[in-house]
Amino acid sequence: MYTKLTSCLLLILILSSCKNENKKEDADTWRTKKSAVENATHNQLLQVEKEEGWKLLFDGETLSGWHLYNDPDATSVWEVVDGELHSNANDESLTAGDLVTNDAYENYELTLEWKIAGNGNSGIFINVQELPDVPTAWQSGPEYQILGADHMDYDIPEKRPGSLYVFLPQQNKVEVEQGGWNKTRIKQENGKIEFYLNGVLTAEKDFSSPEWKEEITGTHFSKYPEFGKTTEGKIALQYWYFETWFRNIKIREL
Template sequence: MNKRLSIQRCCRISLYLVTAVLLISCKDAPEGNNQLTSTEKEQGWKLLFDGKTTKGWHLYNKGEVPSAWLVKDGALHCTDDAELEHGDLVSNEAYENYDLRFDWQLKADGNSGVFINVQESPENPTTWSTGPEYQLLGNEHPDMAKPTKRPGCLYSFMPQINEVAAKPAGEWNQARIVQENGKITFYLNDKLTAKEDLKSPQWKASVDSSNFKSFPAFGKISSGRIALQDWTKGVAFRNIRILNL
């Protein structure tokens, strides 16, 4: 009888501990997308997209004008509407050492990207003429057959370190870009996909032998704006957040 009571007591204690852990986890969880947990706030994370507006962003070299970048259902979409003003969307602020995380999705044959260290000026006609690219790609796009252009790649420079495909169309992918003292690491769905030191002689040599060699500002500076590419098949983003390191 005592043994049975002891077992029941242990079970009650275990249930209490599990419940307590779940309550703590729920308390720290965000209410929905485009929200920060209390822990993230304490750590210094900032939202770059509020889930309602394009506040904090503008069209590259065009300023804050109405555009094809629209907010729908808590996500930042680039529509295919030809009547709207198109262009890459860039952050109002520049960043140097940071941990950037975001969710993205594309149609099955979609193509887009996120650029870092973008130097916005009339002398630089496009975001990609200055900023290295984290590639975004749908699983049915022809470029999936090109190792240096798969999702999560440092676009056109190297294949994925760990092979990983994007999730099926309509599902959200999780991306992460970390830059510290010029050293960058890319992740796709929690897998490391790219590493590079933008201050190294090897990087300079790679640029000099690439299709970007004709752009004098490309990859030269390890700080700048973040840009979301307006390309094809309606890319969408949510949960864009950053931690300055």
């Protein structure tokens, strides 16, 4: 009798323990899946971001808020594919060119994620002046460099990703995630800019300083009278004959 009762109690304890373990496992699995789903949701703002004044510059579905530089009605190389802003380098029937915001910005913080073909070349232009007599965005807007790790210029200091193209090497060395997503942050306030790549500060410059104007004269940009002239303008994504992808483009005016 004692042995039978003991066996029954042991069986109950084992079943109860298994049930609790299953509950714990289910709870852990639920939390993991929930986190994974949340982390995989792109092109959306968290409530805290909304409270801080962030706005989406790309809704993940359309090109609303953007147009081809100096050619807003063109059927361009830029498209939305699976929630990503993609430059289609494979269809030569499409109009090539840089994608530019409809609005201009002065004091702001911009964040986005990008990835690029291995030998690809692209960039983010800021303070762009979209004018009929200025044929490309780079002739007015300084560039945050985007470059694939297989590109021949990757190891040139002033052309490395995250640098202020031509003017400054990476302030702190950082590598790109080749084939994966990289994070960019650009801050401009009262003409002073900060560039970040994957959380690392890569460039600082004061566009309102006399030194900046002198530096321009020592480069090929001196041939373009609108280049680097202002601390306010549009933001442009460069198309340079390689596939590039962007997502989670957000801006907060300061």
